[in-house]
Amino acid sequence: MNNEADVKLNHQKIHSRKVGMYVCLILLALVSFAPFYLMLTNATRSTGDIVSGFSFFPGNNIAQNFREIQQRVDVIAAFKNSLIISGFSTLLTCYFSALTAYGFVAYDFRGKGVIFTILLVIMMIPGQVSIVGFYKMCKGLNMVNTFWPLILPSISSATTVFFIKQYAETALSRSAIESARIDGASEFMIFNRIGLPMLSPAIFTMGITGFIASWNNYMMPLILLSDPKKFTLPLIIRALNADAQDRTVGGMYLAIAISVVPIMIVFFMFSRYIIDGVNAGGDKG
Amino acid sequence: MQQTVNFSKVSQKKVSRKRHSKLDKNYYGYFFIAPFFIVFLIFGLYPILYTLYLSFTSYDGFADPQIIGSVNYMRVFKDPQFYEALKNTLIMWVMGVIPQFIFAFALSAIFSYNRIKAKGALRALYYLPRLVTAVSISALFNQFLSYPSGLLNQFLLKTGLIHDSINFLSNPIFAQGSVGFIHWWMYYGNTMIMVMAGMTAISPSLYEAARIDGANSWNIFWKITMPLLRPITLYVFLTSMIGGLQSFDVQQILTGGSGAPQGKLLTVVMYLYNTAFQYNNYGYSAAISYYLFFFIVIISLVVFIGRFRGGKSKS
Structure with missing residues (x-):
């Protein structure tokens, strides 16, 4: 009892x-x-x-909020600019990171270990430290107020390479590569036809995180873009936030929402992949 | 990582053996990795070295850089504003990181010891703020905290907790606290997921054995989980510190770049940004960058060595 x-x-x-x-x-x-x-x-x-x-x-x-805000800053153009930069950055990151990761896994070349260690070190270099030199270089190359310096560096994303390489070590089938080689396919064709599809889950995960990172990028556009026509969404938000005189609060909230909602949609569609990618390393928080 | 290094040592031997085969395409590896390293040399390494060069000059953005030796470095060393900015940066990081860790560990423990329904959805919601543009979040909180009719003031007035609106962001302690709160709110989900990855790697048989011996969840957490998580805790802590030292977006938006009130929101990166891009003192800014770089390299080395040794002791 x-x-x-x-x-x-x-x-x-x-x-x-x-x-x-x-x-x-x-x-x-x-x-x-x-x-x-x-x-x-x-x-x-x-x-x-x-x-x-x-x-x-x-x-x-x-x-009404949209009209008010559009009168002060060009939100539509900023949205388009953000989309262009993030879109091209993502494509470049995906393709070239996969290419690099494939190069490390599919081939055994002299110095591979050392070169990969260099890549790990690159992963740790904080980007904000070299902004002065980066700005001066872009000025010298006439790249200030263009999208090039915001897009091209995506080709060398060490974190993405690291993540895809880890995946490739188990997912890449050497026998498929070998048999394509015997069939006479060129090495780049093998990568494009066989390597890319095999690596696509990892590429997809890193593609989403890469897109979001580029969409959220603030400091580099802040330094490089001074022409309001070239502004990205974060720069628009900054301009509105700093403009204390004429506060259209409803419009301000709407502008913030416009910059945030696409990310929320992407996240709710792919949250599983994104959380998988969190432990890719080098994720600073 | 340790394994990769070993693996490539073995494969190097294979390379020399296979070198003469007609089917040997291994040299193609260089072509595949070349674009990455070429772009890194241009957009990564060159700016780093160029910043180093500029740090020894008096470059104002107009005239050609004049080499002035280590003057900039000596100046940073004695610059009270630099130390003030460093202090602010660390204070705001600590304010954010302590609650972040408490929540991350508590949540990970809850999720690992219990069967929680809708675990995936909850985790996703906790993680969401991490992904959203820091600039937008800061502008949003700026609206919430604004004076006199921001959301927080309205709420406190309505519930009768205060009778007059408070200008929160003009109070240094509250302003720093707000940054700490925003950082907590943005990153606790991220920290949780990293901690949880470590917790799920712990074998459940350890917990079972402890339970048979009569240990309760509290004891299990402190005696088994925490000691086993030490390497990942260190890693998460140090990467958070590296991120914290570079914090910029939130403080810059909340204060419109000035670091007000009383400069208490001025971070190191804001200081170096303002020095270069507001006051055109690029040389001095480059020297500040290198001080920051120096701190970060030291922390990174600890991370790197920690990871390296962590991998060794496991195998």
Whole structure:
């Protein structure tokens, strides 16, 4: 009898502990998501509404907010610029990182170990340290206010190479490469036809993270782009945020939402792949 | 990593043996890795060396750089503003990293010891802020914290906790705290996922054995999980420190680049950015960069050696 009651009590204790745990977990999820929710609702409310009181419900002022903001800065052009830079960066990162990783795995050449160690060291170099030299170099090459210095460096992304190489070590089938070689295919054709498809899961994961990183890039565009026509979304947000006189709060929220929502969509579509890529290393937080 | 090095040593021997075969295409490896290294030389290494050169000059962006020796370095060494910026950077990093670690470990423990429904969805939500543009997040929080009618003020007024709006971002301690909060909010999910990867690697049989011996979850966490996680904890901690030393986006947006109030939000990278791109003192800025570089290299070396040795002791 006594024993049975004990077990029952114990069950209850475990049960209430579980409930408490779920409450905490859900509260934390709300803390993580609430700012985005408020961003979305406020993007649809008029500045007057937002300033006069706080509400969880969306309004119907989104078109007006957009017009207000578009008058001050060109959001559409900034969106396009961000998309061009991130898109081309992603393509280059994917192709050339796979090429490099394949080179390390499919071939045995002299000095490979040393060269790979150099790559690991490159992975650790902080980008912000050389901004002065980077800027001066781009100025000398007439690349200031162009997208080239924001796109081309994507060809040498050490973190991406590292991740794809790790994957390639198990996924690359040497016998398929060998038989294609016997069939007379050239080495680059083998890579394009056989290597790339085999590596595509890893390329895909790194492609998503690469796209997001490029979309969020702030410091390099800040240094290199001074022409408002070339601004990316983060630069637009900065300009609006700094402009304290004429505050259209609703428009400000909308501009922030425009820069954030594409990332949220990409994330909710591919969150599994993205979280897989977190442990790729060199992910600074 | 250790393994890769060994592997390539073995394969080098193979190379020399196979060199004369007609089917030997191994030299193609150089062509495949060439684009990466060529682009790195131009856009990676050259700017680093060029920054080093500029750090020994008095370059103002207009006249040709004049070599002035180590003057810039001596100046940084005695520059109170540099140390102030370094102090601010570290304070704001600590404010963010402590709660980050507490949440990351607590959540990882909850997820590893219990069967949680909707684990994937929760994890994704915790991770989401990490991916969103830091600039946008800062601008968003700037709106929330704004004076006099930002969201936080409205909320506190409505609930009757305060009677007059507070200008939060004009108070140095609150402003630094806000940065710490934003950093926590952005990165705790990321830290959690890294810690969790380490926790899932611990064999469940260890936990089972401990439970049979009568240990409870609390004891298991402190006596088994934490000691086994020491290498990954060190790694996450140091990479977070490297990131923290370079923090720029949040503080720059919250203060419009000035680092106000009272310069307490000025970070090292903001200081070097302002020195170069606001005051055109490129040479001095380059020297600041190299001081920062020096700190980061030391931390990176610890990470690198830690990883290297960690791999060795496991095998």
